Amino acid sequence: MTAYNDGGRESSPGESANGAGSAPAAPRDDAASPGGVTRRGFLQSIGASGLAVAGTSMMSAAVLADEAPPATPAPAEAANASGPYTVHFIVNGVAHKLNVEPNAVLLDVLRDRLHLTGTKKGCDHGQCGACTVHVNGVSVNSCLSLAVMHDGDQITTVEGLAKNGKLHPVQQAFWEHDAYQCGYCTSGQMMSAVAVLHDSRVPADDHSLREAMSGNICRCGAYKNIVAAIQDARGKMRRA
């Protein structure tokens, strides 16, 4: 059973109707805290910064050519750390040369060495999709991939989706559709969504979309809005 069930999120017997599980019911969007901060306002503030900084199957590298701008030199940071293996790869258009341990995981290198913390560590076992990045145009769970395997690769993280200060249509649609609650899964959802929308093998109907996105788990159960956002982005990308 996939988490992207038709008709919205799946529920277990112990979960409440609002999808919040055993946690207290979420406040209404317009319910202000004692400090005057509304839930919507809070989410918009973190969403704007998160999506902007960020700015989520298989597909050809060609269809994501816009993710591979000419490489620019990396800041001096990365090669300084220790490690017996040297890898060169391009991340979001920036060329990096890194010394890494043989067991260094790509996710950890992206987050801890390159400080690209938009990519999240959820399960660390290839089961949740929070760590999804694109490698040469293909979606990869970066928690399952060793950095030494990526010498010469083009990598795109969620920070590389936006172009020239403009959100990717998928990011914009997630924003407009409130397609997140805590936001922890969101970068992985968006990376997978971009990949799915470029994959001509995935039909455009909701059922096929849910199936294609089933590797990305949202513990908050925002599936209904995520599907709506991706379909909205599909339409806008077609018209662009």
Ligand code: FES
């Ligand atoms: S953290 Fe990689 S799949 Fe969950």
Ligand code: FES
């Ligand atoms: S928005 Fe919280 S896990 Fe998806």
